[in-house]
Amino acid sequence: MYVKLVDDVHFNFKITDNCKEYNIGSGEGKLYLSNDGVILSDGKSWYSMPVKGINNIDKVEGSRPGLQFQIPGLSVLVRGHQKSHLWALRHFLLPFLSD
Numbered sequence: 001m002y003v004k005l006v007d008d009v010h011f012n013f014k015i016t017d018n019c020k021e022y023n024i025g026s027g028e029g030k031l032y033l034s035n036d037g038v039i040l041s042d043g044k045s046w047y048s049m050p051v052k053g054i055n056n057i058d059k060v061e062g063s064r065p066g067l068q069f070q071i072p073g074l075s076v077l078v079r080g081h082q083k084s085h086l087w088a089l090r091h092f093l094l095p096f097l098s099d
Helices: 083-096
Strands: 003-017 020-034 037-041 046-050 056-060 066-071 074-080
Touching (some): 003 037, 003 083, 020 074, 020 083, 066 083
Antiparallel strands (some): 003 020, 020 037, 037 046, 066 074
C-alpha cells in the first residue's frame, strides 16, 4: 500500500442530520494520501475515507488553511500548516470524486 504524508493537521468530524451538524470527534494528527483514499490519524486511531465515498472537497481559507470533505452523512474539516500541499491534494482528488 502506498501512503504519502500530506500535512500535520487538526481535524473535526461532524454528522449531518436534518440540516443540523453534530460534532462527533476531533483531534490532532497527520493527513495521508493512500493509493485509494485519504487517511487521518491521531497516532492511536486511523480514519480512512475512500475516494469513491467523497462527494465534495472544498478549500477553507483563514489563518490555518484547510479542506472540507463531504461524504454521505459526514462532514470532515481538516486544517493544516501547508496550504499548498492541502490544495494540491484537493486538485489531485477532484477528478475522482463521486457525484
